Amino acid sequence: MIDKQWASAADAVADIPDGATLAVGGFGLSGNPIALIEALLAQGTSDLSIVSNNCGVDDWGLGILLAAQRIRKMTSSYVGENKEFERQFLSGELELELTPQGTLAEKLRAGGSGIAAFYTQTGVGTQVAEGGLPRRYNADGSVAVASPPKDVRSFDVHGVEKEFVLEEAITTDFSLVHAAVGDRHGNLVFNKAARNFNPLAAMAGRVCIAQVERLVEPGEIDPDSIHLPGVFVHRLIEVGTDIEKRIERRTVSRPAATEGA
Known part of the structure; x- marks a missing residue:
């Protein structure tokens, strides 16, 4: 039996060296592997080249690595929600390979599928x-x-x-992803919008590290419900269902005032 669970996020990312290339899941702030990102920040890894749809915001997601100047290069399709990203790019501190969103997705998928x-x-x-x-x-x-x-x-x-x-195609040294459910063999299920770049990023990494909200035993996930097979996943940590999830930008409006209220 292949049990891919690791004790902690810190243990799971401990061998990611300075200068590594990473594929990171998430779209906006949806599906960000924040526990793994925070562990990477805490251990001081720097000079990173990261492939991700965007770079979070100034105080969340990949934005916390950017603020600490741990990122050398970003390969992204959208960079408009992070003021520090703009500052570093325009001042020459950060390299950016801007890539159309669908092309970026296919470059990751191709890399994970062995297509050059x-x-x-x-x-x-x-x-x-x-x-x-x-x-x-x-x-x-x-x-x-x-x-x-x-x-x-x-x-x-x-x-x-x-x-x-x-x-x-894009392949990277490591990938960091977030899933709703995973079993100990690494089979993953993503929840709604978090099934964005996460499966594609997972495929592209030579070593895939996944944080899951709920870890179950092999066989508990209906095979037809698996979004990413465990062959692509090498390490798992359980972060719990109460892990903080932020909304990048709320677009709901306040209800109109009732006449006479």
Whole structure:
């Protein structure tokens, strides 16, 4: 029997070295593996290159690693909710590889599936394909590193020639993910919106570390309900169902005042 449970988040991330590459699940603040991120912060790991849809907010999610200047590079599709991210990027302290969201998802999935690269129409005719997107600035605001041009080829699609850009898959040293339920063999179930980049990030990491709210015995999860098979998961920690979960931005409105109230 393969029991993948580890005693604590600190133990599970202890061998992540300075300079490691990480794929981290989450979308906004939904599905952030915060216990693992906090453990990584506490142990002082730095010079990290992280692939994640976004970088949390200033005081939550990956934003706490960013605030401590532990991140060297982010590969993301959205960076608009973090003021410190903007400051570090524009001042030349942080490298950013901005990637279309669907392309980022497929790059992770391809990496986890053993596919080296793929062609997509997304980005054709833009700087995504043609190159020149700023990745790192100098302190004076000039561009220090720009994205290179990518291979573009034409393919026949239903009798019509269309251009596609080549995108390379992403694999990382480690991945950090959050799941609602997991069994000791590493099979995972994600809850609603937390089933975002978490399965894809898990697949891309050479070593996948998952925090789960509830850990059960093998066989307790209906096989048809498993979102990610345990073959992709190497370490598990249980964080409990009462772990704090934040909302990135509330969009509900106050009820209209009742006349005469």
